[in-house]
Amino acid sequence: DGGITQSPKYLFRKEGQNVTLSCEQNLNHDAMYWYRQDPGQGLRLIYYSQIVNDFQKGDIAEGYSVSREKKESFPLTVTSAQKNPTAFYLCASRLSSWAYEQYFGPGTRLTVT
Amino acid sequence: GQQLNQSPQSMFIQEGEDVSMNCTSSSIFNTWLWYKQDPGEGPVLLIALYKAGELTSNGRLTAQFGITRKDSFLNISASIPSDVGIYFCAGQLNNYGQNFVFGPGTRLSVLP
Numbered sequence: 001d002g003g004i005t006q007s008p009k010y011l012f013r014k015e016g017q018n019v020t021l022s023c024e025q026n027l028n029h030d031a032m033y034w035y036r037q038d039p040g041q042g043l044r045l046i047y048y049s050q051i052v053n054d055f056q057k058g059d060i061a062e063g064y065s066v067s068r069e070k071k072e073s074f075p076l077t078v079t080s081a082q083k084n085p086t087a088f089y090l091c092a093s094r095l096s097s098w099a100y101e102q103y104f105g106p107g108t109r110l111t112v113t
Numbered sequence: 114g115q116q117l118n119q120s121p122q123s124m125f126i127q128e129g130e131d132v133s134m135n136c137t138s139s140s141i142f143n144t145w146l147w148y149k150q151d152p153g154e155g156p157v158l159l160i161a162l163y164k165a166g167e168l169t170s171n172g173r174l175t176a177q178f179g180i181t182r183k184d185s186f187l188n189i190s191a192s193i194p195s196d197v198g199i200y201f202c203a204g205q206l207n208n209y210g211q212n213f214v215f216g217p218g219t220r221l222s223v224l225p
Contacts, residue, residue, distance in 0.1 A: 006155075033212070042117075042201065042217040043156075050210065058212070090155055097210035100144050100163060102203070104155035 002027050004105035006091050011110045013085075021076045021108045023091030032074035033092040033102070036060060043090065049074055050097040078110060085112045117204055117216035125222045132189040134219045136202030144205040145185040146213065147176050151198045159200075160187070192223050 004025045013019045023032065031050050035043040045058030049068040063082025068074050074093075078085045091105040118137045126132055136145070144163055148156035160171050162178035162185060169176055173190045185204070189196055199218040205211050 004155075035215075040217075043215040045212060048212060088153075097212075100205070101146065101158060101161050102213055103158060104148075106155045107153070109153070 004091055004093055004103060006089075006105040006108050009106065009108060011108055013110070013112050015112055016080045017112075018077055018079050019085075019110065019112075021078065021089055021091075021110065023074045023076065023105060024072055025074075025091075025093045025105075026072060027093060027095075027103070028071070029093035029095050029099075029103075030071070031094040031097045031099070032068070033094075034058075034064075034066065034074070034076045035090045035092065037088040037090060037107075046076065046089075078112075085110060117202060117214055119200075119202060119216035119219050121219060122217070123220040123222070125224060126192055127224050128192060128194060130192055132192055132196070132221060133186065134188075134200060134221075135184060135186045136204070136216050137184040138204060138214075139183065140204075140206060141182045142185075142204035143182070143207050144213075145176070145178055146203040146205075147174075147185070147187050148201040148203065149198045150201060150218070156201055189221075192221075194223050194225065197221060197223050 007022045033048045034046040047066040049055040065077045089108045094102045147159045150156040160176040165182050167178040175188045177186045201218045202216040203213040
């Protein structure tokens with residue numbers, strides 16, 4: 001089955017630790033995205049990548065970092081500099097940045113205490 | 114950044130009732146998407162709209178691309194308990210590689 005996988009589903013970390021969230025897709029999509037979702041709020045764009053080895057900051061990139069070394073993978077690192085890291089993180093992809101439809105993974109809930 | 118407004122923010126309906134919700138913007142969009150999100154899950158794409166005035170159905174769901182290109186509407190007919198969730202709209206300002214903008218969502222509750 002083609003799709004987007006995110007792992008793990010739930011992640012717990014101590015304050016001050018960096019943590020990396022995984023996102024993998026086997027849809028052969030060029031463009032990939034990371035969003036943050038807080039309760040009662042819409043989706044906010046963290047980072048996006050339109051092609052391998054290239055990525056751009058979204059609206060709330062501070063305290064996050066990404067890499068795009070392979071087409072299938074777009075990991076997100078939440079660093080200790082992120083002041084409020086506890087949230088639901090969603091990865092998404094599109095065939096290309098020109099494509100009309102965007103698909104989401106199942107999400108990772110990160111809790112930092 | 115661009116903002117999308119969704120109304121209502123939340124709604125409670127009886128099973129079997131029809132539902133209407135909308136998404137509005139002050140900007141013109143070229144593409145509208147509608148998603149449904151179940152608790153703790155990622156949004157699932159329901160319907161995609163590509164041109165003004167377009168009306169598209171997916172089972173009991175019907176969505177329309179507003180004539181002004183500044184709004185979109187989603188209707189659900191004969192609601193059932195599994196329709197419960199949050200419905201998001203997303204718009205794309207133009208077709209040239211722009212990122213989607215998302216609305217805050219409409220939370221739907223269906224009472225048996």
